Structure formats: structure tokens, C-alpha cells
Amino acid sequence: MENITLIEEARNGLVENIHHGLICGVNDQRQSIYNVGNEEQYVYYRSASKPIQAIPVFLSNIISKYNLTDEEAALFTASQRGETYHISALKSLLHKLPVKEEELFCPASYPLNAGPKEEMIRNQESKRRLYHNCAGKHLGFVAMCRELGYPVDGYWEESHPLQQKILSILSELSEVPETKIIKGIDGCGVPVFAIPLKNMAITYLKLACPDLIMDDHMKQAVKNMTRVMNEHSNIVASEDFVCSVLLKDPNIVAKGGAQGVYCFGLKKERMGFALKVLSGSEDVWPNILASILEQIEYSNKETTASLRALKPSVVKNDSGMAVGEIKELFLLSGNVGEIE
Template sequence: MGYEILIEETRAGLVENVHFGIICGLNEEKEKIYQIGDPEQEVFFRSAAKPIQALPIFLSTIIEKYNLTEEEAALFAASHRGEENHISALKSMLNKLPVEETDLYCPPSYPLNREPREKMIRLGEQKRRLYHNCSGKHMGFVAVCKEMGYPVANYWEPNHPLQQHIAQILSTLSEVPISKIKIGIDGCGVPVFAIPLSSMALTYLKLACPDLIEDSKLRNAVQKLTNTMNHQYNMIASEHFICSVLLQDPNIVAKGGAQGVYCFGLKNERIAFALKVINGSEDVWPNIVASILDQIDYKNKETIQKLRRLKPSLVKNDSGIEVGAIKERFAL
């Protein structure tokens, strides 16, 4: 079996749910210094790839040319939740960039967060492509196509020059040959890449420590991107979500994806982790990441405390009565 128990959820002392998974931690020598399960298992990045998919924008002069704010630029790497600040920035970007909402391939949607979604429904607003949580990424794709002279048509196809460029960037960061990168289709319709979990950790190691990147243009673009993510953490997700909590810590570069995938790099410690919860749960990410940081004796205890508050170890029922516990069952 290529995975192990990461989390047990108990109720009245009985195990009610078990979350299996895999974890890999790399140091700057690319050594697997921490591992749970098989670190060579191939895993789809899902939205954990968004920082990589945003790099063509940061390699260009689009942000400066169209006078985008840092809040707006952060949305190129975001899984935004449709809060007012996200929608306002997205509408501003539409006014600035040579992009039409109809150019976007992501489907019409309502916001992910409950409050803005229900408000729009009450007001009778229709679903829009702009409200899709990947709309910032797609806006970046279209903007790069127009800037580079690529056709906008079919920008979502794996053989489109933009997607080939992104695959090459991923190959450079992960050190996985393009021929070995598996390609699927993500929820929003664009290519999604699968590589070994250890290579995902290496990708995030280079995002956290761009001095490890030989190409100077790519190195500078990564630095600009990750600074933007840290400065505008609530644009990447929103309050009370793990990505925004971790990115508040200027020492961390982090992004999660669907089906239980999470990646983060630590700048000062020069190590990075990738993990996959096999059942696809995102609920236990805070417990797992907090445990990893605890086990490596991470210095910023406030970050760990914020994660613990996101997902407390005590389970309470609807009346606030303690009825169970969430227990971390792995040791690095």
C-alpha cells in the first residue's frame, strides 16, 4: 500500500473516519528528508498548479503595461471565493486588460463562498464566468495569448502554445521531463498536470527558494509572484481558508488543489512539502499541515495556532457539545 493513515476522526472513542495519504518533504539538496507512504506516486496538481500557471504573466510586462494593482495580479494565481474584494478586482481587470468575459473558457458560476453566493441568488443575479473560482487564471491565459500573439481560440487545449509554455515551466521547476508529465483536464477545462509527489515538493521548494532556479528571468518572475501571493494572501482564497492563513506568514509559499492535494515551501528552512489526502478531503488540511510544522519544530508558532483554530482537534455537535476528536496519526 502506497499510503498510510494521516488522520483519524473519533466519536465517543470509536473511530468514525480515517484519512489515508502520502507526504513528501524535500531539503535544498533535493533529498527526501520526510516521507509518509510512497513519495513517487503520481498526483495531479489540480489548483496547486495555479502559481506555475500564472508565471507566463509574471514573465511578461502585462502587469505594468496595464497598470494592474498587486491585489489584481494576485488573482492570476488564486482560487478566489467570490467575496466582494475578489469580484471588484476582477471587474477592474476586465476594464484594464484586452480581455472580454466571453473569451474565458471557465463556465458560468456563482461564488464558492456561501454568503456572496446566496446574496447573488437573492438579488436575482445570473451566473457569470467572472464568478468562477478560476476566472483570474483564465483572464491571465487570455491576456498572455494576446500579448504574445498566440491564438485565443482553444487556449485550453494541451497542444496550444500557451499550455506548452506552462508545461515547459513546470518541467524546469519540477525537473520532470515533459514526456513524463501526465496531462488530464481540470475542473475549469484547462490541462492539469500529474507528476510524482516528490517532484511537486521540488517545484514548491523552488517557488520558496528561487535562488535554486538557474534561469534568471524565471527566477525573477517567481520572486515577483510569491511576493504578490504573500502580500495579498486574502486574494488567493479568503479569510478562514488555509491558503490565506499560511500566506500571511511571509516565510511560506502555499497553494492547495482539489482532491486533497496541498503543497507548501518554507523559505528560511529551505524545505518544501507536498501531500495528498487519498479520499480527496480538504477538511483535514489544517490538521495535517499544523502537525507537519509542529513535528519539524517550526519557529512561527502563531502560524501553527492559526491552523489549529481553523480546524480544532475537538469535534463539537450543533449545540456546541464536545462529541469527538480529530487525531493526527503520522510521524515524519
């Protein structure tokens, strides 16, 4: 991987942290129009794949059959963080769907967000599979197995027909042959896929611009899925997290993954972007994403300002004193990665 600096974090003029990375932006001709680093570098999607993994649910009639709300449906795409509204929607899903909690392959966990986690520990509540941040995805997986007549046992295995169906969908959206997609195992135990960064950007281009999808059924499924993501953005992550901040903008389809992976698509501009922070940091996502939007002169300044508010360029200590700064050191330019 190329060591192109995206972000420097300095304290009193001395650089403390350097974050190298890769960025690719494509237009609706699938051409790379912005490129920092090697766009052909293979990168694992991690949880940025969740909208793709959720497409089988939206292709089915599960949502109407079990009278799911849009808020509940958004959980299939989510990395939920255990807030009250997440837990309420998860419990409702579990009640409505033909799924038992013990069938979920994701491990028992406490919520990701500190507040609800600490409250559960104080109340001496046990960890539950339902509280895992991937529980919504797994509920969808088990429900789809029942709907399609697939065995529930082993739904997490790469060879399972549901995982093969997801692989086929990813191949179609990303334009990468199935044989060229690298498979691994994600944190929650299901297959995770790696493809070239450029093709990750193409995937999110199509999520933002479903008219580029040839299959009409999938085109409508993607429209329905991205609508619920935008309308229930806090379900996808939670307040003051990057995914929810971006998804509040109805022009954006976005999802991040572990180890510094982030993907988003712009509907009106008909662009798709993918990036990888090589340090694996998620902390600098707001700085990178805000800089990308500023450099392409994105029209919704409120979205950019919301990202800047998540991670200001001024570093402050615990007393609120300015002690350093965060600098974005990359320039977007057509097919060339440059450093200031």
C-alpha cells in the same frame, strides 16, 4: 497508492472517518528528508498548479503595461471565492486587460463562498464566468495569448502554445521531463498535470527559494509572484481558508488543489512539501499541515496556532458540546513513513 493513515476522526471513541495519504518533504539539495508513503506516486496538482500557470504573466510586462495593482496580479494565482474584494478586483482586471468575459473558457458560476453566493441568488443575479473560482487564471491566459500573439481560440487545449509553455516551465521547476508528465483536464477545462509527489515538493521548494532556479528572468518572476501572494493572501483564497492563513506568513509559499492536494515551501528553512489526502478531503488539511509544522519545530507558532483554530482537534456538535476528537497518526521521519 499506499494506505498510510494520516488522520482519524472519532465520535465517543468510535472511529467515523479515516484519511489515508502521502507526504513528502525535501531540502534544498532536492533530497527527500520526510516521507510518509510512496514519494514516487504520481499526483495531479489540480489548483496547486495555479502559481506555476501564472508564471508566464509574471515573466511578461502585462502587469506594468496595463497598470495592474498587486492585488489584481494576485488573482492570476488564486482560487478566489467570490467575496466583495475578489469581485471588485476581477471586474477591474476585466476592465483593464484586453479580454472579453465571453472569451473565458471557464463556465459561468456563482461564488464558492456561501455568503456572496446566497446574496447574488437573493438579488436574482445570473451566474458569470467572471465568478468562477479559476477566473483569474483564465483572464491571465487570454491576456498572455494577446501579448504573445497566440490565438485566443483553443487556449485551453493541451496542444496550444501557451499550454506548451506552461508545460515547459513546470518541467523545469519540477525536474520532470515533459515526456514523463501525465496530462489530464482540470475542472475548469484547461490541462492539469500529474508528477511524482517528491517533484511537486521540489517545485514548491523552488517557489520558496528562487535562487535555485537557473534562469534569471524566471527567478525574478517567481520572486514577484510570491511577493504578491504573501501581501494579498486573502485574494488567493479568502479569510479563514488554509491558503490565506499560510500565506499571511511571509516565510511560506502555499497553494492547495482539489481532491486533497496541498503544497507549500518554507523560505528560511529551505524546504518544500507536498501531500495528498487519498480520501480527497480538504477538511483535514489544517490538522495535517499543523502537525507537519509542529513535527519540524517550525518557529512561527502563530501560523501553527492559526491552522489549529481552523480545525480544532476537539469535535463539537451544533450546540458546542465536545463529542469527539481528530487525531493525527503520522510521524515524519527521514525517508520512512511510520504509524504511531
